[in-house]
Amino acid sequence: MNKTLSEIASRGIKVVRTWAFNDVTEIPPTGVWLRVFHENGTIELNTGENGIIRLDRIVRVAEQVGIYVLFSLTNNWFPRVANKTQPLLSRGLNGQALPRNYLSNDYGGMDTYVKRFRPNVATSDLVHDIFYTDQNIRNAYKSYAEFIVKRYSNATSVIGWEAANDPRCNSTLPASTVCNPQIITKWTADVANTIKEADPNHLVATGDSGFYCVDCDKVYPYTAPPPAPSAAVRRMRREGPLTSKRILAKDSEWKKRNLPPPSPYKRTLSGLTIRGKWNAPKTSSQKRQSNSFGPLFDGSFGVDTEDLLNAPGVDFSSFQLFPDQNTYGPIGTNSVSNFSEIVQQGIDWLVQHASTANSYGKPSTLNGFGLVTNVTSNTFAPFNSSIVHESPIGTTQSQQIGAYTTWINTAIDNDIQGIIHYQWGQTNITQSSSIAITQQSGVGSINSTTNTFYSPNDGYAAYDSAIKDTLEAGVKRITARNTSTRKRTSLNEF
Numbered sequence: 161m162n163k164t165l166s167e168i169a170s171r172g173i174k175v176v177r178t179w180a181f182n183d184v185t186e187i188p189p190t191g192v193w194l195r196v197f198h199e200n201g202t203i204e205l206n207t208g209e210n211g212i213i214r215l216d217r218i219v220r221v222a223e224q225v226g227i228y229v230l231f232s233l234t235n236n237w238f239p240r241v242a243n244k245t246q247p248l249l250s251r252g253l254n255g256q257a258l259p260r261n262y263l264s265n266d267y268g269g270m271d272t273y274v275k276r277f278r279p280n281v282a283t284s285d286l287v288h289d290i291f292y293t294d295q296n297i298r299n300a301y302k303s304y305a306e307f308i309v310k311r312y313s314n315a316t317s318v319i320g321w322e323a324a325n326d327p328r329c330n331s332t333l334p335a336s337t338v339c340n341p342q343i344i345t346k347w348t349a350d351v352a353n354t355i356k357e358a359d360p361n362h363l364v365a366t367g368d369s370g371f372y373c374v375d376c377d378k379v380y381p382y383t384a385p386p387p388a389p390s391a392a393v394r395r396m397r398r399e400g401p402l403t404s405k406r407i408l409a410k411d412s413e414w415k416k417r418n419l420p421p422p423s424p425y426k427r428t429l430s431g432l433t434i435r436g437k438w439n440a441p442k443t444s445s446q447k448r449q450s451n452s453f454g455p456l457f458d459g460s461f462g463v464d465t466e467d468l469l470n471a472p473g474v475d476f477s478s479f480q481l482f483p484d485q486n487t488y489g490p491i492g493t494n495s496v497s498n499f500s501e502i503v504q505q506g507i508d509w510l511v512q513h514a515s516t517a518n519s520y521g522k523p524s525t526l527n528g529f530g531l532v533t534n535v536t537s538n539t540f541a542p543f544n545s546s547i548v549h550e551s552p553i554g555t556t557q558s559q560q561i562g563a564y565t566t567w568i569n570t571a572i573d574n575d576i577q578g579i580i581h582y583q584w585g586q587t588n589i590t591q592s593s594s595i596a597i598t599q600q601s602g603v604g605s606i607n608s609t610t611n612t613f614y615s616p617n618d619g620y621a622a623y624d625s626a627i628k629d630t631l632e633a634g635v636k637r638i639t640a641r642n643t644s645t646r647k648r649t650s651l652n653e654f
Contacts, residue, residue, distance in 0.1 A: 162221055164586040164615065169225040171628060172635035175319055176222070177527060177580050180215060180231035180308050182261070183268020185276065191260055195304070197268075197276040203300060205307075215308075219315050228319035230527070230580075231312075232367050233305050233351075235269030236326045239546040241283075241333065251547050262616045263541050264583065270324070271333050273297045288331045289339035289462070292347040305351065306358045313359035321359070322367030322478065322527070323351040329462025332544060341464035345379045345471060352473030363475040366468045367527065369486075370479025370513055373459030373467070375404050380470040385521025398519045401466055402512070407453045410508065456488065465513075469520050476522055476577065479513045481506055481529040481567065484551045484619075485542050502553065503563045507570050514574035525578030526571055530620035531560045540619025551619065561630050568634035572641060581631055585621030589613040 168176060182194040192210045195203050206212060215231075222229045251257055260266055270291040277297050278286055291297055305321075312318045327344055329335035352364045382401050399406070455461055469477040481488070488505040510526065517524030532540045532551035540551045555563075564581075571579050590613075614623060622628055 161217060163589065164584065165218075165221050165225050165227065167586065168584060169227050171632040172639070173227065173631065174635075175228045175230055175578060175580060176584070177230040177232065177322075178218065179235065179264075179267050179325075180233050180321075181235070181267060181269070181304075183272045184260075185272065188260060195268075197272055199276070199279060201277065201279075203304075212311075215312075219312055219317050223315070223317035228317055230319050230322065230365070231308070232322040232325045233308065234301065234324045235265065235267060236324060236328050236331050237265040237543045238267075238269040238271045239265055239332045239544060241271040241275050263546065264616070264618050265541070265543055266546065269331075270327075271331055273301060274333060283333075286333050287336040287339075288333040289329050289335050289343065292327075292339075292343050298347070298350070302351065302354045306354055309355050309359040309362070313361055318362055320363030320365060320475070321355050322365045323348050323355070325367050326369045326480065326543065327367065327463070328369075335462065339462050341373045341376060341459045341462055341467060342379050344462050345464060345467045348468055349379070349471040349473060352471060356473050364473055365476050365478045365525065365527070366465075366471075366474055367478055368463050368465055368468055369461075370465045370477075370509070371455070371459075371461045371463040372402055372457045373464035374402050374407055374453055374457045376459050376464055376467075378464070378467045378470070380467055380472070382466070382470065382520070384519075399515055400519050402457070402516065404453065407457055456486070466516060466520065469516065469522055474522070477513065477517050477520075477524045478527040479509070479524070480527060480582075481509055482543075482582075484530075484532045484540065484553055499553075499555065499559055499563075503566055506563065506567050510567060510570045510576065511574055514571075514576050517576070523577040524575075525580070526567075526576055527578065527580050528582040529564075529567065529579075530582045531555050531563055532619040533557050533560050536617065536619050536621065539617045539621075548619075557624070557626065561626055564627070564630050565633070568630070569637070572634070572637055579634065581622065581627075583618060583620050583622070584615070585617060585623035586615040587623055589615065 184193045184196050187196050192214050194211050195205055197203055274291050329339035348366050355364050483502050488509045513524050533555045537551040541548050
């Protein structure tokens with residue numbers, strides 16, 4: 161831990177994001193765990209060296225090296241919950257079992273609560289979103305959240321708390337038929353208030369992936385905020401909530417960029433003709449009348465990032481960018497034809513979230529982004545899978561570096577206040593009490609000659625210095641911008 165956090169700090173990076181939970185359903189013989197969910201419904205906290213003391217150490221070392229920690233209090237994803245008989249279900253591309261905690265989605269989370277609080281319900285009959293609505297589950301989660309944030313309420317190296325990582329209506333367990341964005345917004349607002357009461361000294365974020373629900377009913381209707389104090393933000397026009405009209409305009413722009421213009425000489429008619437006039441087929445008419453803008457914008461994930469941001473206890477917005485797992489294009493696009501369009505979709509996603517943050521008068525953070533390369537694709541595990549898959553994109557490292565540079569610069573130029581890469585890759589680890597590190601032999605992460613180890617990898621880990629140099633260049637640009645802004649502010653005071 162000391163080596164990892166020290167190297168991160170040496171690159172000028174100021175914030176790291178990590179889990180403040182590690183849930184198990186039986187005490188493991190080795191490794192770290194924070195809580196065990198017993199079958200009788202009780203939850204036991206591990207106060208030992210391989211338990212809560214591990215979080216204490218993160219906070220202490222972060223303060224020593226001069227960086228801040230953003231803690232996420234639970235995770236939407238825990239694929240192993242679907243299987244109760246295999247303690248090491250996570251597997252590499254070669255089929256070999258991966259140790260617990262090797263994958264970032266192997267720390268328990270929401271579905272651990274769901275399964276343990278409904279022990280008499282078959283897994284096939286469980287739904288993910290009772291995590292947000294079952295009062296006993298809510299109370300258990302909030303009790304833990306309150307304990308953790310109180311413990312570190314005076315810690316100077318903690319920057320804030322995320323209510324959850326990537327909360328959605330569904331996970332490995334499916335969503336019910338009644339789950340909607342308002343349910344998750346109300347849950348988030350309740351959790352944010354609990355955190356604020358227990359720890360008034362730190363910031364609160366939602367941790368969501370940034371999906372929209374365009375033209376949906378809001379729990380917290382939009383009201384224009386007061387003028388922004390930042391000169392950079394004042395230069396941006398506040399557009400208000402995202403609308404269907406703006407989405408359709410973006411779709412039109414995408415088609416102009418990617419589709420050939422219609423031929424002026426050729427026209428293919430379909431449907432019935434009546435008295436010489438063309439009548440559109442029924443399916444075409446239905447599409448024109450549909451108000452669906454695709455899962456990123458229609459609320460089908462159960463997320464309304466604007467409503468979440470507007471909740472009173474939420475201090476800043478969050479969103480994520482993972483093209484290997486989501487398509488960030490406009491309506492009607494389920495895939496991309498070339499890598500340049502992937503990069504452009506990332507630019508559009510960043511600009512849209514910067515606009516949203518500006519409209520609502522709260523900071524915006526990209527709390528996770530990454531691309532899997534053809535070098536690391538043999539370790540790629542999607543967030544909703546415990547099995548390694550090949551990435552569908554097949555990015556080269558030079559493309560990855562180019563995309564990262566473009567996205568970081570776009571984020572800086574549009575006044576996005578936080579940029580966190582997923583995930584840091586650490587080499588030359590000589591010893592550890594973590595089973596996820598010391599038992600990596602056979603999964604491509606151990607150097608048997610020197611007996612040193614690599615940190616766990618979901619396919620995004622940045623071990624290579626070229627990626628770390630790219631991140632450091634972004635840090636230097638942010639530092640230069642902030643210095644320039646302070647000078648301009650000082651001159652304006654005279």
